Amino acid sequence: MRIETLLVHAGHAPDPATGAVSLPIHLSTNFARDADGNLPHGFLYSRSENPTRRALEAALAPLEGGEVALAFASGMAATTAVFQSLSPGDHVIAPNDAYYGTAKVLREVFEQWGLSSSFVDMTNPGDIEAAVTPRTRLIWLETPSNPTLAVTDIAAAARIAASAGALTVCDNTWATPLLQRPLDLRVDIVMHATTKYLAGHGDVTGGALVLREDGELAARLRLIQTVGGGVPSPFDCWMVHRGIRTLAPRMRTHCDNAERVAAFLATHRTVEVVHYPGLSDDPGHEMAKRQMARYGGMVAVQIRGGAPAALAVVARAQLFTRATSLGGPESLIEHRASVEGPASRAPAGLLRLSVGLEHADDLIEDLDHALKG
Numbered sequence: 001m002r003i004e005t006l007l008v009h010a011g012h013a014p015d016p017a018t019g020a021v022s023l024p025i026h027l028s029t030n031f032a033r034d035a036d037g038n039l040p041h042g043f044l045y046s047r048s049e050n051p052t053r054r055a056l057e058a059a060l061a062p063l064e065g066g067e068v069a070l071a072f073a074s075g076m077a078a079t080t081a082v083f084q085s086l087s088p089g090d091h092v093i094a095p096n097d098a099y100y101g102t103a104k105v106l107r108e109v110f111e112q113w114g115l116s117s118s119f120v121d122m123t124n125p126g127d128i129e130a131a132v133t134p135r136t137r138l139i140w141l142e143t144p145s146n147p148t149l150a151v152t153d154i155a156a157a158a159r160i161a162a163s164a165g166a167l168t169v170c171d172n173t174w175a176t177p178l179l180q181r182p183l184d185l186r187v188d189i190v191m192h193a194t195t196k197y198l199a200g201h202g203d204v205t206g207g208a209l210v211l212r213e214d215g216e217l218a219a220r221l222r223l224i225q226t227v228g229g230g231v232p233s234p235f236d237c238w239m240v241h242r243g244i245r246t247l248a249p250r251m252r253t254h255c256d257n258a259e260r261v262a263a264f265l266a267t268h269r270t271v272e273v274v275h276y277p278g279l280s281d282d283p284g285h286e287m288a289k290r291q292m293a294r295y296g297g298m299v300a301v302q303i304r305g306g307a308p309a310a311l312a313v314v315a316r317a318q319l320f321t322r323a324t325s326l327g328g329p330e331s332l333i334e335h336r337a338s339v340e341g342p343a344s345r346a347p348a349g350l351l352r353l354s355v356g357l358e359h360a361d362d363l364i365e366d367l368d369h370a371l372k373g
């Protein structure tokens with residue numbers, strides 16, 4: 001079955017109890033036993049398992065070509081579960097431009113628990129290989145990366161991890177399974193902030209892990225999920241599940257619009273550089289062409305004149321909303337260095353755009369006005 005069809009149908013069937021076509025939301029925290037003490041539907045207590053969460057997990061797994069999916073209360077809860085599955089003394093290699101929360105949880109939470117990490121430039125597989133130590137147990141990938149849309153060769157990184165006896169995890173939030181399928185490239189776990197494109201409307205926080213195999217690692221992560229308790233509410237599961245069903249047409253429009261916006265920005269005199277792997281002269285273009293179907297809805301642009309000039313552009317934007325996050329219907333604009341604070345590695349003049357579902361001409365007119373000042 002093609003992914004567009006899976007997006008609509010996976011984890012979805014009329015409710016056997018009522019015939020309801022839309023997925024029911026099961027708010028109950030507990031489930032009745034029969035007279036013999038058995039649980040007739042297999043559900044005991046909502047933290048362990050819930051019917052609405054089960055439907056969401058059943059929808060997520062096949063999208064990535066995985067055997068099993070685990071839903072979490074946020075992207076960071078999913079990420080944290082992965083690091084919690086490691087042991088003190090283990091070593092993690094992560095991208096030097098990883099999502100700031102990923103880097104922050106490694107440095108400020110897990111270091112204290114004896115998990116060490118190295119942050120490297122993952123555009124060069126040689127740099128990943130050079131960072132491997134005898135204690136390396138996990139290589140974390142994020143591609144295209146945040147905020148400069150750097151592209152990592154997923155298959156090469158997975159080969160390096162396999163020969164080191166380490167797991168490979170890929171944060172696939174920006175690409176979505178429509179544009180990139182890391183499990184097919186021998187990654188072990190795909191992580192999603194479902195908050196973003198999968199839910200797609202900027203109104204729910206969620207995370208997920210999808211594993212290639214339902215084996216020991218899945219059991220360990222399921223234990224952390226259910227006993228650690230970082231699970232999403234039934235309503236949040238329903239919201240994410242509902243969003244997934246329209247991912248294909250939304251993503252098509254995000255990509256169409258981002259391509260138009262990136263091409264426009266690349267010709268503008270006040271623009272120093274546009275980071276978008278869909279542009280033929282982008283350093284990540286050739287790699288992205290090999291491992292992605294299209295290039296996504298995120299664009300970063302460096303404005304001539306550094307932070308003051310970039311902030312002035314943000315201030316003049318009218319249609320682009322000044323807000324963080326990404327993947328919703330409305331276009332967003334953000335000066336990453338101010339948002340990330342003093343530890344930020346984002347270039348001073350860099351603006352990150354989440355290109356939404358408006359008409360591309362309106363977005364370009366708004367940016368044209370904001371850039372001219």
Ligand SMILES: *Cc1c(COP(=O)(O)O)cnc(C)c1O
Nearest residue numbers: 074075076099171173193195206
């Ligand atoms: C937002 C995001 C996360 C974290 O997800 P939350 O739901 O905010 O916890 C992780 N990775 C990437 C790439 C993201 O964009």
